[in-house]
Amino acid sequence: xxxEWCNLTPVTYILKGKTDYTIHTLPKIExxxxxxxxxxxxxSFLETSCDTTCNIPLDLSRYRVKVxxxxxxxxxxxxKDEWNNAYYIIxxxxxxxxxxxxxxxxxxxxxxxxxLHLNTSxxxxxxxxxxxxxxxxxxxxxxxxxxxxxxxxxIALNNPQExxxxxTDLANPCTDKEAKALTIFYKDVIDxxxxxxxxxxxxxxxxxGFKEITWTRHKGPDSGILTNADQAVATFSNPEExxxxxxxxxxxxxxxxxxxxxxxxxxxxxxxxxYWENEIDYFKNQWGPSxxxxxxxxxxxxxxxMTRAFMKHVFSLNxxxxxxxxxxxxxxxxxxxxxxxxxxxxxxxWRQTLYGVVIDFAKRNNMMYALIGREMGLSEFELMKAxxxxxxxxxxxxxxxxxxxxxxxxxxxxxxxLEEVMKKRGHKMQAPGSWSQKEWPSYEISYEGLERKAEKxxxxxxx
Amino acid sequence: xxxxxxxxxxxxxxxSTNSIFTYAEDDSLEQFRDAVNKAWVQRDYEEIxxxxxxxxxxxxxxxxALGVKMYYYVFCSxxxxxxxxxxxxxxxxxxxxxxxxxxxLSSMMRDEIYSIPLSESKPYTQEQIDVIHxxxxxxxxxxxxxYSMATTILSR
Numbered sequence: 047x048x049x050e051w052c053n054l055t056p057v058t059y060i061l062k063g064k065t066d067y068t069i070h071t072l073p074k075i076e077x078x079x080x081x082x083x084x085x086x087x088x089x090s091f092l093e094t095s096c097d098t099t100c101n102i103p104l105d106l107s108r109y110r111v112k113v114x115x116x117x118x119x120x121x122x123x124x125x126k127d128e129w130n131n132a133y134y135i136i137x138x139x140x141x142x143x144x145x146x147x148x149x150x151x152x153x154x155x156x157x158x159x160x161x162l163h164l165n166t167s168x169x170x171x172x173x174x175x176x177x178x179x180x181x182x183x184x185x186x187x188x189x190x191x192x193x194x195x196x197x198x199x200x201i202a203l204n205n206p207q208e209x210x211x212x213x214t215d216l217a218n219p220c221t222d223k224e225a226k227a228l229t230i231f232y233k234d235v236i237d238x239x240x241x242x243x244x245x246x247x248x249x250x251x252x253x254x255g256f257k258e259i260t261w262t263r264h265k266g267p268d269s270g271i272l273t274n275a276d277q278a279v280a281t282f283s284n285p286e287e288x289x290x291x292x293x294x295x296x297x298x299x300x301x302x303x304x305x306x307x308x309x310x311x312x313x314x315x316x317x318x319x320x321y322w323e324n325e326i327d328y329f330k331n332q333w334g335p336s337x338x339x340x341x342x343x344x345x346x347x348x349x350x351x352m353t354r355a356f357m358k359h360v361f362s363l364n365x366x367x368x369x370x371x372x373x374x375x376x377x378x379x380x381x382x383x384x385x386x387x388x389x390x391x392x393x394x395x396w397r398q399t400l401y402g403v404v405i406d407f408a409k410r411n412n413m414m415y416a417l418i419g420r421e422m423g424l425s426e427f428e429l430m431k432a433x434x435x436x437x438x439x440x441x442x443x444x445x446x447x448x449x450x451x452x453x454x455x456x457x458x459x460x461x462x463x464l465e466e467v468m469k470k471r472g473h474k475m476q477a478p479g480s481w482s483q484k485e486w487p488s489y490e491i492s493y494e495g496l497e498r499k500a501e502k503x504x505x506x507x508x509x
Numbered sequence: 510x511x512x513x514x515x516x517x518x519x520x521x522x523x524x525s526t527n528s529i530f531t532y533a534e535d536d537s538l539e540q541f542r543d544a545v546n547k548a549w550v551q552r553d554y555e556e557i558x559x560x561x562x563x564x565x566x567x568x569x570x571x572x573x574a575l576g577v578k579m580y581y582y583v584f585c586s587x588x589x590x591x592x593x594x595x596x597x598x599x600x601x602x603x604x605x606x607x608x609x610x611x612x613x614l615s616s617m618m619r620d621e622i623y624s625i626p627l628s629e630s631k632p633y634t635q636e637q638i639d640v641i642h643x644x645x646x647x648x649x650x651x652x653x654x655x656y657s658m659a660t661t662i663l664s665r
Contacts, residue, residue, distance in 0.1 A: 348640075352629060428617075
């Protein structure tokens with residue numbers, strides 16, 4: 047094929063890592079001016095000489111770019127260092143009509159009009175192994191998690207987040223830790239009163255210069271506003287619900303430019319306030335009174351008042367010693383869309399939403415343990431210090447967020463509502479840097495429940 | 510130079526001796542706890558009393574032995590006057606540790622003993638003894654608490 051001339055219409059992209067790449071054409075029926083853009087990254091063969099007109103070390107003759115009617119073509123060459131030393135050949139004012147066909151002679155393309163096949167040997171001889179993405183589609187935000195995000199797996203560079211042109215089958219960050227997504231944490235968009243502050247996400251199609259750019263929502267929560275959707279840089283503003291938002295972009299209706307992007311606002315599991323309220327109600331109004339009634343029976347042989355009170359206390363402590371380590375509510379309630387958040391890791395498990403606040407497995411359990419302990423007649427001191435003191439003997443040393451979860455349980459025992467307690471203590475129960483802080487509360491409500499790990503023991507204590 | 514090396518060796522020996530002593534203490538605490546539990550399950554109160562006495566003869570301020578002794582007078586011999594007396598000794602021993610949470614706990618335990626009037630010092634009936642042993646059928650009442658307090662103090 048070397049030396050053979052072939053028609054070439056504007057290039058739209060070169061797929062990264064491929065031994066062949068596709069040249070897509072703009073519709074010839076359009077007579078409008080269309081730019082042609084070739085973008086190469088790290089191309090060593092570009093260093094042969096200098097094009098004096100643009101002062102770039104690029105020998106255009108190496109590409110044997112010719113125009114049959116020179117008057118129809120203007121050339122511009124760019125090098126942009128900030129894009130990893132990418133070299134751009136931008137051919138403007140090129141009208142793909144019969145009289146002004148751009149012809150490029152290169153040994154690596156075939157006669158096939160739309161596709162140039164770059165086999166391995168040719169690729170190597172031209173130093174073409176590092177051909178990378180030509181066009182860029184990016185999401186960025188000043189609220190995005192900075193640097194890298196470690197989600198117990200590969201570390202992904204977050205902001206800005208680039209997406210591959212023409213790729214629409216994106217991995218889902220809800221389930222795939224290697225998925226590409228611009229990630230914005232809840233903790234980074236709320237103020238001291240835990241109110242979401244306005245913020246923007248920029249949706250950028252590079253380069254500019256197309257006649258028609260269209261950004262659309264593909265899917266995601268019904269929240270936020272997309273503006274400038276017909277511009278190369280569109281803006282998505284003020285989403286107030288967590289989840290996976292997907293935006294599509296297409297340039298000049300060219301199917302090959304159709305690109306999908308992920309904006310990930312990690313979100314916890316559904317709101318299970320209904321279920322948790324029922325649990326609270328059960329332990330306060332059924333289990334607690336039943337336990338105390340049975341404790342009365344267990345100590346009924348002690349007829350003197352204070353000895354009996356003493357026995358009740360030590361019996362309760364002994365009960366909690368065996369019950370406490372099993373006072374867990376296992377599992378995760380799932381909704382149609384949530385959770386779609388971070389991984390479940392030890393110490394940061396199974397996060398759900400309670401009255402608009404994300405709470406993890408351990409804090410929920412601590413809260414209920416404290417409530418149940420008070421129902422059993424144990425003191426706040428004994429219950430709060432239990433994991434840290436040789437009182438009941440379980441658990442590991444607590445931090446302030448754990449103590450806060452015990453206080454939440456005491457508040458519930460003292461008659462405060464779950465809503466009040468979550469408002470007062472919910473965010474204080476979240477460990478700094480935990481996924482409880484990072485995740486957005488779920489907008490879904492579920493009436494499903496969790497599994498009481500200590501169900502058998504709990505029943506035995508009231509039987 | 511030789512002198513420095515010698516001092517270093519002496520320090521190392523002292524440190525290792527201290528370490529051995531601590532482990533030995535832990536071992537003896539564990540042995541004492543296990544022996545008390547064994548006697549409790551067998552309802553051998555005389556043996557418990559003897560174990561406490563032996564332990565305190567060698568370690569007069571031992572929190573584990575004092576705690577067990579305090580509860581011995583509540584659960585076994587039913588002598589609330591001696592329980593109060595031992596409760597004070599127990600509290601003093603814990604107070605020396607300087608651990609505010611443990612001091613608060615020992616204070617609560619002592620106060621709870623004091624809350625039982627001396628007039629309730631009557632010996633337990635067999636039914637009451639059976640109930641107590643049914644509730645604490647594997648170990649002496651709350652002995653793990655005293656054991657942990659003692660090991661915590663020793664580890665400081």
